[in-house]
Amino acid sequence: MSRLRPRRGPAPGAVLTAARSGATVRVTGIEIEGPVRARLAEFGLRPGAAVMVLGRTAGGGRLLGIGAGRVALDHATAARVGVQPE
Amino acid sequence: MTTTKPSPTPSCHAGGDGPAAVLGAPVVALVGAPNAGKSTLFNGLTGGKRTVGNWPGTTVEVGSAAWAAGGTPVELLDLPGAYSLDSHSPDEELTRDLLYGVDRPVPDVTVVVVDAAQLARSLYLVAQLREHRQRVVLALTMNDVAARRGIEVDPAALARAVGAAVVAIDPRRRAGAQRLQAEVAAVLAGPVPEPRPQPGGLDHDDELAVADERFAWIEAAVSAGSRMPAGARTTVSDRIDRWATAPVIGPLLFLAVMWAVFELTTAVAAPIQDGLGNFFSGPLTRGINAVFEHLGLGGSWLVQFVDNGLIAGVGMLLTFVPLMIIMFALLALLEDSGYMARAAVVTDRLMRRIGLPGKAFLPLVVGFGCNVPAISATRILPGARQRVLTALLIPVTSCSARLTVYVLVAATFFPAHAGTVVFGMYVISILLVVLAGLALKQTLWRSMGQEPLVLDLPAYQRPTLRLTASVTWLRVKGFLRSAGGIIVATVTVVWLLQAIPVRGGASFGHVEPGDSLFAGLARLIAPIFAPLGFGDWHTASSLVVGFVAKETVITSWAQTYAAADPTAGQSPAQLQGHIHAAFAATGGGAVTAAVFAFLIFLLAYTPCVATVAAQYREIGLRWTAFGILMQLSVAWVLACLVFQLGRLLT
Numbered sequence: 001m002s003r004l005r006p007r008r009g010p011a012p013g014a015v016l017t018a019a020r021s022g023a024t025v026r027v028t029g030i031e032i033e034g035p036v037r038a039r040l041a042e043f044g045l046r047p048g049a050a051v052m053v054l055g056r057t058a059g060g061g062r063l064l065g066i067g068a069g070r071v072a073l074d075h076a077t078a079a080r081v082g083v084q085p086e
Numbered sequence: 087m088t089t090t091k092p093s094p095t096p097s098c099h100a101g102g103d104g105p106a107a108v109l110g111a112p113v114v115a116l117v118g119a120p121n122a123g124k125s126t127l128f129n130g131l132t133g134g135k136r137t138v139g140n141w142p143g144t145t146v147e148v149g150s151a152a153w154a155a156g157g158t159p160v161e162l163l164d165l166p167g168a169y170s171l172d173s174h175s176p177d178e179e180l181t182r183d184l185l186y187g188v189d190r191p192v193p194d195v196t197v198v199v200v201d202a203a204q205l206a207r208s209l210y211l212v213a214q215l216r217e218h219r220q221r222v223v224l225a226l227t228m229n230d231v232a233a234r235r236g237i238e239v240d241p242a243a244l245a246r247a248v249g250a251a252v253v254a255i256d257p258r259r260r261a262g263a264q265r266l267q268a269e270v271a272a273v274l275a276g277p278v279p280e281p282r283p284q285p286g287g288l289d290h291d292d293e294l295a296v297a298d299e300r301f302a303w304i305e306a307a308v309s310a311g312s313r314m315p316a317g318a319r320t321t322v323s324d325r326i327d328r329w330a331t332a333p334v335i336g337p338l339l340f341l342a343v344m345w346a347v348f349e350l351t352t353a354v355a356a357p358i359q360d361g362l363g364n365f366f367s368g369p370l371t372r373g374i375n376a377v378f379e380h381l382g383l384g385g386s387w388l389v390q391f392v393d394n395g396l397i398a399g400v401g402m403l404l405t406f407v408p409l410m411i412i413m414f415a416l417l418a419l420l421e422d423s424g425y426m427a428r429a430a431v432v433t434d435r436l437m438r439r440i441g442l443p444g445k446a447f448l449p450l451v452v453g454f455g456c457n458v459p460a461i462s463a464t465r466i467l468p469g470a471r472q473r474v475l476t477a478l479l480i481p482v483t484s485c486s487a488r489l490t491v492y493v494l495v496a497a498t499f500f501p502a503h504a505g506t507v508v509f510g511m512y513v514i515s516i517l518l519v520v521l522a523g524l525a526l527k528q529t530l531w532r533s534m535g536q537e538p539l540v541l542d543l544p545a546y547q548r549p550t551l552r553l554t555a556s557v558t559w560l561r562v563k564g565f566l567r568s569a570g571g572i573i574v575a576t577v578t579v580v581w582l583l584q585a586i587p588v589r590g591g592a593s594f595g596h597v598e599p600g601d602s603l604f605a606g607l608a609r610l611i612a613p614i615f616a617p618l619g620f621g622d623w624h625t626a627s628s629l630v631v632g633f634v635a636k637e638t639v640i641t642s643w644a645q646t647y648a649a650a651d652p653t654a655g656q657s658p659a660q661l662q663g664h665i666h667a668a669f670a671a672t673g674g675g676a677v678t679a680a681v682f683a684f685l686i687f688l689l690a691y692t693p694c695v696a697t698v699a700a701q702y703r704e705i706g707l708r709w710t711a712f713g714i715l716m717q718l719s720v721a722w723v724l725a726c727l728v729f730q731l732g733r734l735l736t
Contacts, residue, residue: 021328032538035172035174036538036540038170038172038174038297039169039174039540040540041297041301042169042170042207042210043169043207043540043542044206044207046301052320054320054324054327054328055324055327055328055331055332056332056333057331057332057333057336057431057432057434058331058332058333058334058336058337058431058432058434058435059333059431059432059434059435059436059438060333060435061431061434061539063324063327063328063331063431063543065320065324067204067206067207067314068203068204068232068235068237068314069203069204069206069207069542070323070324070327070542070543070544070545071540071541071542071543072331072431072434072539072540072541072543073538073539073540074434074435074438074538074539074540076538077538077539077540
């Protein structure tokens with residue numbers, strides 16, 4: 001857990017926005033329902049997936065490497081993805 | 087077999103499909119994730135000219151053209167990109183309907199364009215397609231990108247795993263087309279394969295269970311058909327993106343890139359434009375007049391029409407072609423490189439503030455080229471209200487037609503800083519989008535929810551000369567086509583109105599410009615613009631004519647001033663002299679304020695009739711009418727403020 005800060009909020013565990021750039025983390029859960037959850041799954045972002053945090057974007061979002069794919073998430077979405085260190 | 091095809095979008099940079107297909111020919115559909123290269127492949131296969139770009143959502147309509155698969159004539163369909171058949175937006179819905187619509191047979195062969203570098207992501211669609219009885223062929227693209235990332239794909243092993251033929255191709259360099267043709271022909275000749283086997287206990291109503299089953303199938307196919315490098319590794323693209331999308335640096339880089347585009351465009355084009363203008367007003371006009379003299383038509387109204395109408399109006403407009411070529415080429419380079427998707431990430435927060443998802447940035451950027459396709463591109467947005475809001479904001483994105491007027495005006499009044507003034511107009515355009523968005527969000531759409539940004543970032547790629555040249559040519563051709571059609575028509579109407587005398591007793595075609603019907607009508611309108619600092623009838627009428635298309639502001643000016651000049655034909659410098667004098671007269675000592683008020687009015691009012699038509703098609707009569715009213719009132723009020731405040735300060 002050395003690379004992760006605990007999340008300020010009701011849910012326990014860490015979230016993507018707390019992960020450092022360059023860290024590889026494993027997705028533990030996604031607190032989003034509906035089409036956005038499906039879209040994230042299509043991009044490979046689903047529980048159990050290994051994700052590399054490539055950087056912070058303008059606006060506070062995160063740039064992720066999932067396999068060879070690259071996806072940008074906004075801050076609010078990234079804050080709903082629970083992760084644990086790989 | 088027939089398919090319904092939505093009517094093509096009218097546009098000033100319209101693309102084109104290829105040759106029409108033989109009626110009743112087998113249908114081959116091209117599908118795949120957004121930005122997988124479907125349209126590039128479609129153009130390569132059929133010789134069509136679909137708009138292509140390295141960003142998701144370039145295609146929002148269906149393209150159709152004749153193609154031959156190993157001697158068999160087929161109808162090839164290019165469908166909008168979709169990651170899956172669970173549609174989230176109208177363009178994806180269109181794709182699903184064409185593949186499995188009610189009352190519509192399944193295409194005879196579905197070619198899925200699969201990104202070799204992102205195999206897992208591309209195969210979700212394949213997993214869904216293979217749940218039905220249909221022929222599927224995988225066209226494997228981006229093999230070079232995959233190789234650079236250390237990914238090895240074995241087409242034969244992948245084919246066995248997914249139960250469909252796999253062909254490696256490179257649409258950007260037009261390689262592998264023949265192999266694809268042969269494979270499609272072979273599959274077409276064979277039987278329709280059975281759906282892929284699924285576990286017996288699968289509950290098809292449980293969406294999560296169904297999705298999990300697909301992901302398991304995909305994982306099995308990926309591990310059988312490819313080898314990934316151990317551990318994640320960062321690429322050159324990632325290193326660029328750390329800067330290109332970073333806080334502070336990212337937005338600054340975006341502004342710098344845009345400024346460079348407009349500075350380069352105006353600086354490089356200026357001397358070429360002057361040369362062309364002098365050629366039209368000098369040797370060309372003299373040559374044509376000599377021919378008319380020779381034919382015994384010297385001094386007739388036909389000469390007047392050609393000199394003061396066609397050459398003055400259309401000729402002046404054609405001097406902007408080099409400028410268009412340079413700007414379109416630079417934007418095409420940016421699109422093809424993959425930078426535009428980064429720009430959407432950088433501007434996401436700003437877009438969010440005005441109630442739009444970052445994805446709405448893409449249609450807005452298209453608007454800076456031409457508003458008409460931009461309004462069609464709003465179909466990539468999931469929510470109906472977001473589509474209406476975006477379509478209402480697009481007209482204040484400064485299109486390339488407005489650029490021509492900025493350049494002329496900036497070169498007239500601020501010759502040393504023309505590039506900066508033009509760039510400033512683009513910054514004001516962005517500010518107007520933000521302010522109008524905020525205003526609409528605070529008033530009409532207070533309850534609109536926020537759409538999250540989940541955007542695929544394609545790997546950067548070195549733009550190819552062929553692709554850049556073809557996209558540039560496509561758009562320049564659109565500009566020329568509009569110059570040849572609606573603009574010649576407008577020039578003719580203006581000339582006719584100018585040729586009809588209302589006072590002074592002159593005959594048709596020989597009337598003093600101030601005595602013409604055109605001037606009479608223009609004088610009625612001019613007082614509306616007096617509080618804005620440009621109540622001169624030449625300028626007022628050019629703005630009215632400019633409602634048809636912004637290029638006609640220039641043609642109208644050129645025509646009204648050319649008619650005033652008995653020495654037929656005029657150089658750009660002469661036209662600039664006239665414009666300068668007009669603003670000096672109406673500006674009342676605050677010429678600069680009047681010029682800026684004019685530029686603001688030009689930016690903010692209704693762009694052209696084609697945009698109005700596109701809005702009507704996408705958001706209906708009520709919103710279109712609301713939009714026009716909003717544009718005209720905002721333009722007038724802003725221009726009035728600029729002039730009146732500017733006058734107080736000078």
